[in-house]
Amino acid sequence: MADNATPPAAPPEQRTAAIEMVLRRHGILPDGFVGEFTEHADDAWVTSNGARMVARAWTDPAFHTRMLTDGTAAAREMGFEFPEHHRHLVVLENTPDIHNVIVCTLCSCTAYTIIGAAPDWYKDLDYRARVVRESRTVLREMGLDLPASTEIRVWDTTADTRYMVLPLQPPATEGWPVEKLATIVTQDSMIGASRLDEVKG
């Protein structure tokens, strides 16, 4: 293949429109699908879903156990949904001595209906290449300087199991109501790029 003879691609807007036209012509794309899908994704697949699960796990020991035993069932119990191919949600609990961090080195898989659409940094080639091999260094560069005594557990989303991190509850938030706790749980903390250490009472 003569790469240097390849003409530049049409702008992505035009190529996207071409695909849309083909799907519409073949009766594959229903009228209004793009708008409805986008609205549903933006409204229903949000970080606050996972945040509410985390806050409930912090305050409800029975739910905490259920969430660690069967994350899929725990999410469904709270009314959250999964796409067809996400068949198993595994919840990884951080402790004072263990820190979990998630990646997808082969593409950019995430439990997006539970923690929200993956951030750009998670899809970055640099993150995918480096966090498996240089976990401590990459986390430090991202602002999370873990003590040498902390065991880092990296989870590569190579199969259709999806992972989310259950962060440690910041001590300063002890006794807060569950609704308030949910507001401090960030997407980064459920991926493992943060430990919510910055949260003060």
Add this chain to the structure above:
Amino acid sequence: MDSLHDLGGKQGFGGVKYPDLPHHETWEPVVRALSACALRKHLYNMDEFRHAIERMAPRHYVTAAYYERHLTAVATLLVEKGVVTHEELETLAGGAFPLAGPIGPGRLPAAPQSFAIGETVRVKNEYVPGHVRMPAYIRGKTGVVVGISPPYPFPDAAGHGMQAPGEPAYDVRFRARDLWADSCDDAMNHVGVFQSYLEKVGED
């Protein structure tokens, strides 16, 4: 296939661009929706979609943004499935529409065998020309099973549109040092490994 999508442990990359900078490309959510629509209508499955991305020309893959890769995969699959020709697509797009490279044969799963939590297992030393979800950094490496998934379609078959019997994937724990010797940070690396990619380790 050993292509550039298999990034885990590759060196020479730079700092992660963190936190995100705001960006609003209006075509990106459209691509997301179109791809979801085609997937729901079973024009292709997730493994075929992932494999189409993996087959992109290496130069295209590494320079393409996330949704550029999705756009290329959807277009490639629509052409391969006979929904549209490449020429028609380029006419509609008003210019070149680069597609991924051609697809080769897939493969069926290995004879069933099961592994238990706590069992030491080895990843087979296999070189698969088609779709495979075994990252190269664990090829031939030994680890311990820490989790078992429900059955998923075997990706090496599903990615090629073949009937894919379900099999579990095992969360296998490796020591980073067993993967990259002293050229890594100390960590426990977990990978979701399909049953067919694993073999028993004999008792010594």
